[in-house]
Amino acid sequence: xxxxxKSRHWIEDPQGHMIMGxxxxxILQVIREKRSLVEAAKALGMSYRALxxxxxxxxxxxxxxxxxxxxxxGSNLTPLAEELLVRYEDFLKRCRINEELLFQELFGxxxxxxQ
Numbered sequence: 769x770x771x772x773x774k775s776r777h778w779i780e781d782p783q784g785h786m787i788m789g790x791x792x793x794x795i796l797q798v799i800r801e802k803r804s805l806v807e808a809a810k811a812l813g814m815s816y817r818a819l820x821x822x823x824x825x826x827x828x829x830x831x832x833x834x835x836x837x838x839x840x841x842g843s844n845l846t847p848l849a850e851e852l853l854v855r856y857e858d859f860l861k862r863c864r865i866n867e868e869l870l871f872q873e874l875f876g877x878x879x880x881x882x883q
Contacts (some may be wrong), residue, residue, distance in 0.1 A: 771878065773871045777863055779856070785829035788856045792826060795819060796845060796853050799835060803842035 778789030798808040809819040827834050834849035845853070845859065 771871075771875050773867065773875070775863075775867060777860060783829075783830045785825065786822075787826055787829055788852055790860075792822060793853065793856055796823060796834065796849055799843055799846050800850075800853070803841050803844060805835070805837065808843075847876075 775824040776790070781787055794812065795808065798811050799805065802808045802811060805819060806816055812819065819837045823834060830848070832848050833846055834852070835843050836846055837843040866878075
């Protein structure tokens with residue numbers, strides 16, 4: 769039997785308010801793709817109110833907007849939101865690589881040594 773590790777990563781402000789996690793990441797990715805909060809909520813299978821609430825909670829914690837919405841151009845991510853996406857995606861990628869290496873180092877032969 770091979771062991772498998774699972775983990776989740778998120779970023780909070782010093783008061784414990786969510787800044788970025790995989791859910792927030794997905795919200796921003798879909799807003800960027802759809803250019804509409806309503807369409808993003810639909811695509812994610814969540815209510816507009818839920819999406820709006822998560823977005824506003826993060827904006828409040830950061831003190832800066834993540835989305836710029838206008839009737840003419842729709843909803844677009846701010847430069848801060850784009851930077852958060854890039855950095856968080858890189859953070860997750862690096863975490864997963866390093867976690868796997870560490871997990872194999874510490875647990876790779878554990879079950880084989882007991883058989």
